[in-house]
Amino acid sequence: MESSQSPEEQLYKARLANLENWRQKGKDPFAITRYERTHLANEIEESFTELEGKVVRVAGRISALRAHGKVTFADLLDGSGKIQIMARVNVLTESGYELFGQLDVGDIIGAEGTVLKTRTGEITVDINDFTLLSKALRPIPEKFHGLKETEVRYRKRYLDLIANASVRHLFTMRSRIIQAIRRVLDQKGFLEVETPILQPVYGGALAKPFITYHNALQMSLYLRIAPELYLKRLVVGGLEKVYEIGRNFRNEGVDARHNPEFTMLEAYEAYADYHQMMSLVEELVTAAAEEVHQRLQIRYGDWVVDLTPPWTRKSLLQALQEATGVDFLSFRGDDEKAREVGKQLGLSVEPNDTWGRVLDEALKKKVAPQLIQPTFLIDYPVEISPLAKRKPIDPEMTERFQAFIGGLEVANAFTELNDPIDQRERLAAQQRQREKGDEEAHPYDWDFITALEYGMPPTGGLGIGIDRLTMILTNSPSIREVILFPQLRPEEGQGV
């Protein structure tokens, strides 16, 4: 029987037996409900001069054990970092020291002791008492090499966080990036709101939705692809500055830059236009960068990116011409010619792609990858901007921009279209596209048009991809590195 067990089971059984030992000594770790600690690891580090010789209580996970006969050193990992503790037989007594020897790497303990510096200069808590607070029944990843296998890191992110300090740091930075963005918007008087994720009609972006079903209402619902149309309803309602940070869902491919659920900031400001939105994007991104780097020059891949405003502003069509040598305006509306040009540029072109779609493709494949330093591409053709307002001097173009950093699109914004008649026509055109089989074209949201008919002030709106911004600010090559639980296929046997 014993020999038929896998080694993993054997380790597990040994740990279970160890746990039983503690229980029989009346020290069941899982019976403990709290532990009063006085200091975090980094506080002891930072306030050593005041704390030296004083008694502190710390708690955390044992990340390493170094036993030397009658003295044992352990690294204790808590939310703030690592602190070394020292267990000595003459301080803990024979029985206490014996008990300490029963601890495993991975166990969570609380310990009380005196702060001192060892002769090698390490700040250490010389413990006089400890309590096992949780038993690790499984071994944690190896202390030196950590956990490397990407698949396990994503599937068992808790192990990744235990083993890799850089991962803990990265997700702390992500949180602070979002905090910085909230702080800026709140200071400017924006109201944070929440709008439906389950939507009867989806819109606000070009994307395929996830579909779900509400049993009681007996209807299909869509997971939102964007909050845009609801946020604009709020502007109609008089909430003049609103924003939402939340999850969007798009039923599309998964790769280094795309996860099916991702986090977007959308913000709308009444009586503002896209120029003000550009300033706001600069302000939000620089605030986030300063929050996590205290500077605006940051490393991304092989580059140093300088986020200092003002960022380069360049017309989209000019950028396209520079990157491809093609003047897209010269054959505007000629879908056939556009597809031909697209093929010549080496783009993947579908038989019914339109001029706008080829242009968009050229932008993504030929222009964006070159935009390493922060750049606003401005003024987009109306064909690919169904929710943006026309430029007064050139009604075939819209007041729209996208911001690129490190070759990634990080923001998309425009002066919002508030003319309900124009908006109805453009949504109707989208609807016709859908009927021709374009699954990503907008469906027709009647109530949104009705809302605009009550009058929306001139408004600027922006969207920032939080995951991508985090990629840039944490020098991460993949979006999965900045999402705690990225979408993966289920493991074999773990499916539904």
Added chain:
RNA sequence: GCGCCGGUAGCUCAGUCGGUAGAGCACCGGACUUUUAAUCCGGGGGUCGCAGGUUCGAUUCCUGCCCGGCGCACCA
């Protein structure tokens, strides 16, 4: 969806031109009262991703499949 690369002990990795596998850490036993990748001595631990095929014999060769990474396609 297509192409390339990968999956060997709990973790990090070697390795087998086909003869059923090793190291370090972790774990178990022993020595050691200031270590920090502690050290030293001894020990246990593997359906070599899964399923077929070829073969006297497959972890190794072949085919299919699963999962992951990268690139392409789709998209933000």
